[in-house]
Amino acid sequence: xxxxxxxxxxxxxTESGEPSRDEVFSALSNRRRRHTIRxxxxxxxxxxxxxxxxxxxxxxNEVEIxxxxxxxxxxxxxxxHQSHLPKLAKSGFIEYEPxxxxxxLTDEGRDLDVYLExxxxxEILWGEYYLGLGVVCGLLAGAAWIGTVPFAWLSGYxxxxxxxxxxxxSGAVHRTVTRRNRIG
Numbered sequence: 704x705x706x707x708x709x710x711x712x713x714x715x716x717t718e719s720g721e722p723s724r725d726e727v728f729s730a731l732s733n734r735r736r737r738h739t740i741r742x743x744x745x746x747x748x749x750x751x752x753x754x755x756x757x758x759x760x761x762x763x764n765e766v767e768i769x770x771x772x773x774x775x776x777x778x779x780x781x782x783x784h785q786s787h788l789p790k791l792a793k794s795g796f797i798e799y800e801p802x803x804x805x806x807x808l809t810d811e812g813r814d815l816d817v818y819l820e821x822x823x824x825x826e827i828l829w830g831e832y833y834l835g836l837g838v839v840c841g842l843l844a845g846a847a848w849i850g851t852v853p854f855a856w857l858s859g860y861x862x863x864x865x866x867x868x869x870x871x872x873s874g875a876v877h878r879t880v881t882r883r884n885r886i887g
Contacts, residue, residue, distance in 0.1 A: 722795055735782060755783060
């Protein structure tokens with residue numbers, strides 16, 4: 704008897720060959736699916752569904768793996784096997800062999816972090832922030848160029864250093880926030 708991968712059916716893709724946004728957001732809309740991606744990224748290899756379920760049960764119950772009960776693990780295992788792993792496989796984010804109880808990430812699954820720019824209700828997108836920062840720097844440079852006081856008092860090197868520092872600090876903060884939101 705040959706094992707069958709659940710990725711046989713092609714997932715919806717865009718013209719560039721990438722998964723559609725709807726498919727990505729649908730896959731990431733469930734915490735157990737995000738935990739599955741996180742776990743598979745951490746092990747970076749083919750993993751047994753039993754091990755995935757055990758780790759997810761530990762995360763969900765905020766306990767160490769040895770403290771996970773049979774009931775907790777079984778509840779997660781059943782949901783993974785019946786729903787979450789087939790959905791991730793159909794979307795093309797994992798390869799899942801239900802007969803062997805194995806799952807592994809695909810290249811598309813490794814690239815899901817780009818969809819996780821999480822923005823709070825009173826926050827702005829990073830793209831908007833950088834656009835605003837660029838406009839402010841441009842206005843400062845323009846004011847210095849036409850000789851407006853007090854902006855003309857600083858040299859071009861001082862402005863270059865200031866702008867480099869602003870963008871460097873912004874980039875470091877952006878990287879920190881993005882790393883916090885990563886899966887795995």
